[in-house]
Amino acid sequence: MPDVYTTIATADAAVVAPLVETLGAGLPNLTFMTGDAQALPLPPGSVDVAVFHTVLCHVDDPELALAEAMRVLRPGGHVAIFDGDYTTVSVATSAADPLQACAEAAVGFLVHDRWLARRLPALLGAAGFEWIRVRGHNYLDAPSASGYLLALIDRGTDALLAGGRIGPEVAQALRAEAQRRSDAGEFFGHIAYVSAIAQKAGAGH
Numbered sequence: 001m002p003d004v005y006t007t008i009a010t011a012d013a014a015v016v017a018p019l020v021e022t023l024g025a026g027l028p029n030l031t032f033m034t035g036d037a038q039a040l041p042l043p044p045g046s047v048d049v050a051v052f053h054t055v056l057c058h059v060d061d062p063e064l065a066l067a068e069a070m071r072v073l074r075p076g077g078h079v080a081i082f083d084g085d086y087t088t089v090s091v092a093t094s095a096a097d098p099l100q101a102c103a104e105a106a107v108g109f110l111v112h113d114r115w116l117a118r119r120l121p122a123l124l125g126a127a128g129f130e131w132i133r134v135r136g137h138n139y140l141d142a143p144s145a146s147g148y149l150l151a152l153i154d155r156g157t158d159a160l161l162a163g164g165r166i167g168p169e170v171a172q173a174l175r176a177e178a179q180r181r182s183d184a185g186e187f188f189g190h191i192a193y194v195s196a197i198a199q200k201a202g203a204g205h
């Protein structure tokens with residue numbers, strides 16, 4: 001990426017930052033910084049493009065993060081967002097499928113605002129962005145599960161177990177069912193994703 005100069009890693013930076021430093025070694029135009037999207041360590045008007053890739057739905061205050069993006073972008077700069085519409089997470093293959101409870105629990109545990117993707121146009125408009133363009137995308141796992149959706153079911157099962165909602169035998173059975181379905185080619189998991197691009201006023205589109 002010849003025109004990329006700075007990437008901000010945050011929150012779990014202790015884990016992520018060393019990895020991105022290693023990956024970025026030998027790319028002299030890249031600088032990795034740690035920081036909070038809600039209080040960026042960057043001066044106003046210093047950034048061409050702000051990218052939130054599956055980040056904004058995890059941030060406590062997405063309005064503040066978008067206000068920060070607006071602040072650090074140069075006039076005419078762009079914001080690009082890609083996030084899950086986590087209201088659509090589905091691993092059910094029939095009514096009352098117990099694996100769906102695991103997926104729901106995972107979303108509740110991992111995602112700060114499952115409705116965020118649906119509010120993106122309004123949030124971008126409220127932050128003062130213009131020329132807002134939104135598109136839909138699909139993530140589909142079938143007939144076998146990828147690591148991602150099996151991990152999601154696993155995290156949800158962990159959350160149900162930790163919360164005392166199920167016991168260890170049920171947790172084990174749920175994990176086994178997810179794996180069985182995948183191995184048998186009977187798995188079906190789906191998440192809709194949304195991308196949004198918008199611009200800070202000040203230059204042509």
Ligand SMILES: C[S@@+](CC[C@H](N)C(=O)[O-])C[C@H]1O[C@@H](n2cnc3c(N)ncnc32)[C@H](O)[C@@H]1O
Pocket residue numbers: 009010011012013035036037038052053054055056058059060
């Ligand atoms: C699902 S991960 C996505 C990571 C990466 N962007 C990617 O696409 O693989 C969500 C990320 O949001 C980050 N995050 C959560 N709260 C944040 C905040 N206040 N500021 C910046 N990043 C935050 C977490 O550190 C985590 O790395």
